[in-house]
Amino acid sequence: MRQQGAWIRWEKAVERKVTWAELWKAEPQRLKFLIQAVYDVLPSPSNLHIWGKVESLACPLCFKRGTLEHILSCCSKALGEGRYRWRHDQVLKAITEAIAAGVEWAKSSRPSKQAITFNRAGEQPRPAAKTSAGLLATARDWQLLVDLEQQLKFPNHIVTTTLRPDVVLFSEASRQVVLLELTVPWEDRLEEAFERKLxxxxxLVSECRQAGWRAWCLPIEVGCRGFAARSLSRAFSLLGIDGVRRRRAIHNTTEVAEKASRWLWLKRGDRWGAK
Structure with missing residues (x-):
């Protein structure tokens, strides 16, 4: 029960809803993986040993205890071969696509003219509706740098540093810079990953501010079983990716993480070069 009920401790994770339409369209094996991964009942070497199916509980790659957590998040051999980095980059691509679309949307949108509201004599004026346009609406010259395919180099004209955030979003005109750092951890460690990256x-954020830039650091976490931390939703909202666009972006991101982890699971005993 302690193992299968671990999901109740995911306080920093956003609830993930699977609609009937998604159930009808999804592959049965994908749903099976998602459910078994959440409750940690996949046939990992550790579970097979507990069930009396095999004598060895060793990971097929590094020969340490082969729990599901170890295979999807902690195996030193998988880390060295770049398996976790590959999954990280798949998730980063999905997040970057959402941000790039948000930048383009902000560039093409124009502020609407303020309508004049008339009130009858003696009638109290209605309070204006509050809107949160987000950072992307504050400038039209946002530039997006991503640590994919080639190593990201932090803009030297802002600050000289050897640190490489996953995403750097900056505007010269408004002197704003946003750093985003992605982690794809085991869901039990979402909060730990957030605090570590912050x-x-x-x-670096302090140095940017001292140089006259408004700076934000947004650590974001997407669990390796496809459950996003609340930090992802907050980051999208701060940028101005809200409503339906935010829900779609989170859905796409979590689905990519889940699919990538399922691939790592299926290839857990194979040569990684054969992917």
Whole structure:
């Protein structure tokens, strides 16, 4: 029960809803993986040993205890071969696509003219509706740098540093810079990953502010079983990716993480070069 009920401790994760339409369209094996992964009942070497199916509980790659957590998140051999980096980059691509679409939407949108509201004599004026346009609406010259395919180099004209956030979004005109750092951890460690990345880039954010830039660091986490942390939703909202666009972006991101982890699971004993 402790193992299968671990999901109740995912306090920082956003609830994930699977609609009937998605159930009808989804592959049965994909749904099976998602459900078994959440409750940690996949046939990992550790579980097979507990069930009396095999004698060895060793990971097929590094020969340490082969739990599901180990295979999807902690195996040193998988890390060295770049398996986790491959999954990280798949998730980063999905997030970057949503941000790039948000940048283009902000560039093409024009502020609407303020309508004049008339009130009858003695009638109290209605309070204006509050809108949160987000950072992307504050400038039209946003530039997006992503640590994919080629190593990201932090813009030297802002600050000179060897740190490489996953995403750097900056505007010269408004002197704003946003750093986004993605982690794809085991869902039990979402909060730990957030605090670790926030501390890592705290100094860089301070240097940017001292150089006259408004700076934000947005650590974002997407669990390796496809459950996004609340930090992802907050980051999209701060940028101005809200409503339906935000829900679609989170759905696409979590689905990519889940599919990538399923691929790692299926290839857990194979040579990674054969992917």
């Amino acid at each position: 501390a890592k880039y705290e100094g």
